[in-house]
Amino acid sequence: MTIIGGLVQIAIAPLLHRLRALLPSEIAGLVIAVVGLTLAGLGVRYGLGINAQQQKINPDYVIVAGASLVTMTVLNIWSKGYGRMFCVLIGMLVGYAVSAGLGIFDLARIVPEGGLGVLRLPRIQHVGWSVDPVLIAPFVVASLAATLRAMGDVSNAQRINDADWVRPNFGSLAGGVSANGVAVMFCGLVGSCGINTYSSTIGLSGATGVTSRSVGYAIGLGFCALAFVPPMAVALAAMPLPVMGAALFFTAAFVFTSGLQMITARMLDARKTLVIGFSFAMAVVADLYHEALMGVPIVLQPIFGNSLVLGTVCAVVLNLIMRIGVRQQASIKLAPGGINREAVERFLSEQGARWAARRDIMHRAIFGVVQVLEVVGDPPGGVEVEASFDEFNLDIRIRYVGAPLTIPERKPSPKEIVESEHGERLLAGYLLRQSADHINAQGNGASVEMILHYDH
Structure with a gap:
């Protein structure tokens, strides 16, 4: 059955890019x-x-x-170099020592009566395979839950490693989910329980700043070596619960904060606020009323019994519902006789919130439109501002009757700005070129259309 779970994840991985619309950055942050x-x-x-x-x-x-926890926190904040890098490990060692002093950690109670050899080859005599048709559906749902967990962890790892991160890279997500599926299949083949990504390790990377792939290889080899050294494996497996709890609580702070930062980086209107708020509340409910929710049919237990899955499912469903009535293109017409720039700012801000666009991009777009309006003044026939958006592009079209704005390649000199009748327009055009990722002005002698493009 574990092998089936791995196959499900491998089958899902190539399809993840089709779910881009269902899992925008704010939903990834929620996860x-x-x-x-x-x-x-x-x-x-x-x-x-x-x-x-x-x-x-x-x-x-x-x-x-x-x-x-105090040891981890002190080393992470007030130390540098190796002290900060190994703050969690040092804190755990302190916890082991205190646990031994209080009698919580006692290897003598863990080691079998016959003792443990220093070295031993792993045995696979216990391996056996079986398939129960009744359990296929629960295992499929559990695999979907594991996939969501892996996607959240990989997205968080992407953000930690990329200062300019704006959205999940679905190619990387597919690779992570596929690797997780292969690992689960291997566990099934050798008679072990399934595995999944470990969120605390992502939080640890955020806390220490250590994200090198080489460290991951070294840790993987270390775990392989532990399979041949029973005493070390037993010492780790018998980690005192309070030590484990301190490590989980410490790393959770970085994981939780990273998710909040991903959410708040987007503009949210009432629809998106309800999606995030309701979904987060349902995730909390799954933890608080776990026993009551486990009374649902066995097929649904992996959903209602897991806060992550229940919260994510609610977010995806609500996000689909709340998208009803949200247009990806909107426009506003400004009548002549005094262009209301505040109306334009309000219009773009409201649309950005409906689209859950990035705050920095919308601020740049508002700056660009206001710059154009200040230069063109009050043209006859007024001004029309049209905005269109998808997850990767924001395009602003400004239409008016008058002379097109010159977009210079280089910054005009102070002399050109002062002496030229069009110096102000040249400076405004240059600032627009620097603000927008691409700008174009088209005119047919009377009507002018300016297009400001922003990579989102």
Whole structure:
């Protein structure tokens, strides 16, 4: 069954680029924020020693988690170099030491009576394969959940590695999901449980600034080596829960904040606000009322029992519904007798919010349009401003009757600006060229159309 889960992810990966409209940047940010919230919730439970059987806070666990978390935080903020780079590892070692002192971490209780050899070859005698048709549907839904998690983690990794990141790269997402599917299939072949991307490692990269691929290769080789060294594997597998909780809580802060930054980088109107707010609330509900939601049919349990999946499904469905009535092209007509520039700014701001456009791009577009209006003045017949948008392009068309604006290649000199009758127009044209990614002015002797293009 695990192999089927891997095959589902591999089959989905090539189709991800077709889902671009369903997963815009603000929804990707929501997914990452929900992942961070989930990690924080796990960290709190582990750090306080709370579980289904024990609802009282364990003071010893709090001491261990607090010591680990304080160490990580202090090193991350007030140290440099290796101290900051290994802040989480050092904090975990401190947690191990405090746990041993309080009797929480005791290897003697973990090691079997016969002891452990220093080296041992992995065994696969337990491997067995079976297929249960009843479980196919739940495994498919679980694979979709794993795919969403992987997409959120890969998107977050893209953002950390690219200062100019604006939206998920679906080619990279497809590669990450495919790799995850191959790994899951391998786990099924050798009789292990399925795996998925680990969001805390992305948060750790954000906290330390270490994103080198070489580090990933080294860690992978290290885990392979652990398979042959049972004592080290047992020591890691027996990590005290409060230490794990501190690490999860620390890295969750960076994952959660990264998701919020992706959301707030876009302009949001009431529609988008409701999509984000309702979906985030449903993700929280999935955590708070997990037991109650698990009463749904078994096919739906992977959706309602997972905060990430429930939040993402709600976001995608609501986003599709809220797109009804939103036009990708809109225009405003400014009557002659006093051009209302505030009306233009309000028009573009409202459209940018409806489209969930990037704030910086809309600010540049507003600047460009206002510049044109200031130069052309109050032409007879007024001015028409038309804006069209898709996820990758924003085009502004300005139509009026009059002389076309000159767009110089070079900045006009102070002398040209002062002495020339058209010096102001030359300077405005040059500023527009610098502001827009592409600009074009067309005229037929009377009517003029200026096109300002912005890469989104």
